[in-house]
Amino acid sequence: MNPQQNKVDPKNMILAVVLSMLIVFGWQYYYVAPQAKKAQQQAEIAKTEAANPSPATPALTAVKPHDEVIAATQRVKIETDQFSGSINLTGAAFDDLKLNKYREQYDPKSPAVTLLSPSGTANAYYVQQGLGVLPNDKTPVPDANTVWTAPQGAVLTLDKPLTLTWDNGAGLKFQRDISISEDYLFTVKQTVTNAGAAPVQLYPYARVQRQDTPVIAGYWVFFEGMLGVHNGTLAENKYAALKDAKDEAGKTSSVNNVIGGWLGFTDKYWATVVMPDRQTEVNTKYSYIGNAARDAYQVDYATSKPLIVSPGQTATYVDHVFAGAKIVQTINSIYAKYGFDKFDLMIDWGWFQPLTKGMFYLLSWAHSMVGNFGVAILLVTVLVKALVFPLANRSYASMSRMKKLKPEMDKIKAQYPDDRAKQQQETMELYKREKVSPLAGCLPMLVQIPVFFSLYKVILTTIELRHAPFFGWIHDLSAPDPTSLFNLFGLIPWSPPQMLMIGFWPLLMGFTMWLQMRLNPTPDDPVQASMFNWMPVMFTFMLGSFPVGLVIYWAWSNTLSVIQQSYIMKKNGAEVNLFGNIANSIPFLKKKPSAP
Numbered sequence: 025m026n027p028q029q030n031k032v033d034p035k036n037m038i039l040a041v042v043l044s045m046l047i048v049f050g051w052q053y054y055y056v057a058p059q060a061k062k063a064q065q066q067a068e069i070a071k072t073e074a075a076n077p078s079p080a081t082p083a084l085t086a087v088k089p090h091d092e093v094i095a096a097t098q099r100v101k102i103e104t105d106q107f108s109g110s111i112n113l114t115g116a117a118f119d120d121l122k123l124n125k126y127r128e129q130y131d132p133k134s135p136a137v138t139l140l141s142p143s144g145t146a147n148a149y150y151v152q153q154g155l156g157v158l159p160n161d162k163t164p165v166p167d168a169n170t171v172w173t174a175p176q177g178a179v180l181t182l183d184k185p186l187t188l189t190w191d192n193g194a195g196l197k198f199q200r201d202i203s204i205s206e207d208y209l210f211t212v213k214q215t216v217t218n219a220g221a222a223p224v225q226l227y228p229y230a231r232v233q234r235q236d237t238p239v240i241a242g243y244w245v246f247f248e249g250m251l252g253v254h255n256g257t258l259a260e261n262k263y264a265a266l267k268d269a270k271d272e273a274g275k276t277s278s279v280n281n282v283i284g285g286w287l288g289f290t291d292k293y294w295a296t297v298v299m300p301d302r303q304t305e306v307n308t309k310y311s312y313i314g315n316a317a318r319d320a321y322q323v324d325y326a327t328s329k330p331l332i333v334s335p336g337q338t339a340t341y342v343d344h345v346f347a348g349a350k351i352v353q354t355i356n357s358i359y360a361k362y363g364f365d366k367f368d369l370m371i372d373w374g375w376f377q378p379l380t381k382g383m384f385y386l387l388s389w390a391h392s393m394v395g396n397f398g399v400a401i402l403l404v405t406v407l408v409k410a411l412v413f414p415l416a417n418r419s420y421a422s423m424s425r426m427k428k429l430k431p432e433m434d435k436i437k438a439q440y441p442d443d444r445a446k447q448q449q450e451t452m453e454l455y456k457r458e459k460v461s462p463l464a465g466c467l468p469m470l471v472q473i474p475v476f477f478s479l480y481k482v483i484l485t486t487i488e489l490r491h492a493p494f495f496g497w498i499h500d501l502s503a504p505d506p507t508s509l510f511n512l513f514g515l516i517p518w519s520p521p522q523m524l525m526i527g528f529w530p531l532l533m534g535f536t537m538w539l540q541m542r543l544n545p546t547p548d549d550p551v552q553a554s555m556f557n558w559m560p561v562m563f564t565f566m567l568g569s570f571p572v573g574l575v576i577y578w579a580w581s582n583t584l585s586v587i588q589q590s591y592i593m594k595k596n597g598a599e600v601n602l603f604g605n606i607a608n609s610i611p612f613l614k615k616k617p618s619a620p
Contacts, residue, residue, distance in 0.1 A: 084235065084318050085144040093142045094120060098171065100188075102180045106208060106348065111180065112142060112150075115168040116188055116200055118210065119143065119150035121347055123294070130491050130499045139294055139347055148235035149289075151296060151345050153212055155198070155226040156326065163224055164192040172200065180204060195220025196333075207358055208348025215340045218333040226331045228341040230298040231324035232288050233313075237263050241292045246372040246485045250310045250323050252287025252297070253366045254279040259287075259310070263321060266312035275312040280328070282306050284365045287323045288346070290372075293487040299344040299364050300325055349487050352384065374481050376474065383478040384486055391488075397501055398494030401479070401573055405580050408475050409588070416585075417592060429458060472581065476574070483571045494576065498529075501573030505529045526568040529575045534564030536582035543589050 099110035099120070109120040121140035128134045140149050157163050166172070172188040180186040185203040192198070201213040218224055240248050240263075250261040261277050269275045279285075283305050288297025300306045306325040314320040333339040346358065350371050359367040373380045386407070390400035409416070432454055440446040483489045483502050492501045499506075505527025507513045510520040513528060538560040567575050 084313075084315055084320055086317070087146050088144050090141060090145045093145050097142070098174075100174045100178050100180060100186055102204070104182050104204060104206075106206065107204070108136070109140070111186065111202070113172045113174060113188070115152050115170060116154075116166070116172050117142070117150050117152045117168070118345060118347065119148075123349060126293075126349060126487075127491070137294070139296065143233070143235065146236065147238070148233070149296065151230065151232050151298065151347065153200075153214070153228075153230040153298070153343065153345075155214060155216065155331065155341070156229050157224075157226060161225070163196070164194055165196075165226065166190050166192075166198055182206065196224065207354045208346055209358060210345040210347065211342065212345065213340060213342045215338060216331070216333050217338045218335055221335055223332055223334045226333065226339075227326050228300070228304075228331060228343070229324060229326040230300070230343060230345075231322055232296055232298060233320060233322045234289055235318055235320045237267070237319045237321075238291065245481065246292065246374070248291055249289070250287070250321060251290050251370070252279075252285055252308060252310075252323065253364075253369060254282040254285040254287075254308060256365060258366065258369050261310040263312075263319075266310065266321065267314065267319060269312070277310040278308065280307040282308055282325075284363075286346075286364050286367065287325065289321075289323065290350070290370060292485070293350060293490055294348065295350050295370050296345070296347045297370065298323075298325065299346065299362075300327070301341065301343055302363065302365075304341075305329060351487055352388075372485060374485075376478060379474060380478045380481045383475070384482045384488075387479075387482060388488065396494065397489055397492040398498065398573065398576060401501075401577050402580050404479075405577055405584065409581070409584050413588075416588060429454060476578070479577055480571070480574050483573045489571075489573060492573075494572070498572055498576075501576075502571050504569050505572040505575065522569065523565070526564060527572070529572050529579060530564050530568045530570075533567060533575050533579035533582065534560045536579050536586065537563055539586050540582050540589070543586065 094110070098113040100113065102109045102111065102121070104124075106124060108122045108124055111117070112119050119140050119142040122136040122138050124136050126137040128137060140151070142148060143150060152168060154167065155165055157165055170190055172190050174186065174188055178184075178186055180202060182204060185201055188200040188202070190198045195218060197217045197219065199215040199217075201215070203211045205211070214228065216224075216226060238248070247260055249263050250266075252259050259277070259279060266275050266277065284302045285306075285308070286297050286299040287308050287310070288295060290297075305328045307328050308325045309323070311322045311324075312320070313322050327341075331339050331341055344362070344364075348354070352371065355368055355370055358364065383404075387397070387400050387404055390403045390407075391397050394400055394403060433451060436447055436450045436454070440450065489502045491499070493499045494501055497507060504525060506525075507527040508520045508525045509528075509531060510524045510526065511518045541556055541560065567578065
């Protein structure tokens, strides 16, 4: 026997060991660890619910008409400049709320925005608060079916708080004082008086429930869904993520031992959140609680330690509910007054928060000066142009020198007609000799891109721009231009499909973009040159569906750039011919050279 045959190849041994380790670690990472984490989450949820239960969730019911549900319950009216609606005495729920200062459409006669609706209606959305007990504690406490007592003729206004009472018949008297402020904030003070012989342990809680999945408007631009701040960290839960979870544990997201946070639902312009007492530790939960008939989502919190009410004593718990428009000034004033942790994150400023916020405050300042957000956009564009004026000047001067080099570049192409590499080499030598940069024209555009996206975010996200008019037919800067070239701007009684809604402002933007590109040197590559010729057309169609405020900004910015670039080119001796030989710049009208 050959002794070499009994030897083990070290390479094969190392390979076998490495593969074995990969299999073991892969099994641990992709199967064992997730299973252990899932089991731990289920155990934590079960432990939390057993030691500190969140309130029982009312069963989902079939959809009924809104007015029918409202009429079937006793209610106390809410009457302020901001709100109209009512508080449901069954469960003391905030479930009927309209925002008087905001309309569904631009037309001031259109219905006010409905924010909250009672359980059982289409798109139900409501808030409930209370004081719960442990599962084995049989002490009667108010729940979602409890009917509270209100003073005769009571109405909740800014000047008149509302007091609700309920007696459990076993020595406990519950009182709920509700007040409202001008910044869409409800303050709820729950008081319990113990006339019995034994102490009681109560767990304050609050929940916001939403029935039926809302239509998402923001997609990737801004977040819509369930969110909150817990121990300084923002938590976001999308509707689809919880609904589509494969197991029950995945349909719930919990954050325990939280102090000083808040949680709720946010839409594009509106939000409803609950804010527990800032000194009390709570456990929070985001859940999908729907069934086969209806979707439903809920955020809730419950204190992790009980509120103990001794015999003959009274205990109180105060929390807050925000339900209204996400006005930047309002959000900031609530944060300054109450100190709710990172309350400004209710507005999704995006990854480039400093730039987006800066753009909003600059736009707001300009609006305070001129009184029109459209004019404010024009003013801000001028300020941005002034800020980058030195950079733009250097770029346009370099481009002017490049345009003057066009005859030299044509000579190089004629000298080396079949050698592209030699053409590029000689062209780069020419650029180096004349100290010009072919990328100089990109610098102004690179500066404009972050400004464009920050303005885009501001126009789409902030409610201050919602239904903000400009002049003429522009009644809403946050919506697309409502006119269309394809029905001659309304002269033809026909509504074009969405893709053909190319209004006056997108056309003006495309024209100004074409003018600006006429000032730039024509690319040598015919494919690039063709792309540059078609780019204004493509952008016109793309921006036809964008907020018209953004299109106005781009058209005005292009106009200023054309004026600035024309001046600098003339100053540097370059030829400026904006409107000459227009047909020759359009691909299908371009004249072909005659045969020799």
